[in-house]
């Protein structure tokens with residue numbers, strides 16, 4: 001007689017990479033399906049988010065706002081799934097829940113750590129994994145965008161940048177400039193997202209390209225990248241300009257090597273610039289306000305949400321590395337079940 005035991009799979013950190021990770025730094029583990037005891041939920045994950053920020057936890061960069069992953073740990077990140085077994089009366093089986101236990105096909109979560117969401121809010125549950133809130137927080141609360149401002153967004157075709165350019169326009173920006181890494185992405189941000197113009201950060205000297213793209217100067221810089229683009233932006237900023245420091249893609253692509261940073265800060269003083277780092281986790285109270293606006297903009301056809309879907313947990317590590325290498329456009333998600 002044979003007996004079958006249900007199994008499920010998760011992705012673990014196999015080794016701490018010395019630089020940019022290799023696929024061998026990840027390991028897929030198959031293990032018995034857990035069950036939900038009191039207070040817990042067994043969730044069948046439908047989609048997980050691919051977030052370049054997880055490279056910082058994989059590489060244990062110093063100074064990051066989240067703890068690094070330990071070697072052997074299952075990775076984690078945002079995911080959306082369906083509760084298939086509930087040990088908590090407040091979350092019924094069948095509920096769609098947003099949580100932070102991605103990188104696994106099934107998650108066992110404490111009921112109070114998940115958010116039950118409306119299954120009809122988006123055409124696909126993956127809509128909950130979008131990065132619009134990051135863009136909204138950075139532009140409003142952090143950078144204090146005002147009508148007529150010239151806004152510069154780096155990694156403008158990425159998950160956050162593709163939303164930041166559109167949201168800046170909807171909030172009244174006068175001119176919106178984006179930087180990207182290829183002519184294809186330059187055409188995409190202008191033609192599909194409504195950026196006024198695109199600059200390719202490979203074109204040197206970048207500072208001259210940026211100045212030509214923003215001839216009246218930049219009032220708000222939404223920085224996803226750091227490094228040489230931040231240096232150039234500081235040169236082109238207008239007096240009183242505000243820089244929202246969101247991400248560190250230059251460092252993430254360089255395998256954690258610290259970049260040269262902004263360099264001489266005299267012009268920051270001279271121009272009375274504000275550079276402010278932020279993490280959205282501190283501003284989740286803005287989520288309902290942003291959700292309302294996003295629904296209005298979506299209903300009016302004013303905002304485009306671009307998503308790249310990769311199938312299968314086994315392809316998640318490659319999706320992460322390829323996302324940072326610039327292979328994809330918009331938000332990247334991995335579909336874990338249909």
Ligand SMILES: NC(=O)c1ccc[n+]([C@@H]2O[C@H](COP(=O)([O-])OP(=O)(O)OC[C@H]3O[C@@H](n4cnc5c(N)ncnc54)[C@H](OP(=O)(O)O)[C@@H]3O)[C@@H](O)[C@H]2O)c1
Pocket residue numbers: 050051052053054131134155156157158159160161179180181182185201224225245246247248249250251252253278279280281323324325326327328329330331
């Ligand atoms: N502060 C927060 O609360 C918060 C929240 C979410 C994310 N983040 C951070 O914000 C940044 C953006 O996140 P995301 O998920 O929206 O990523 P993303 O922009 O979708 O990242 C992928 C893109 O990064 C670009 N890129 C990679 N290396 C680059 C470099 N050296 N210079 C310029 N562009 C480069 C590539 O575009 P090209 O093809 O154009 O090169 C690639 O397509 C990340 O650093 C992330 O960790 C911060």
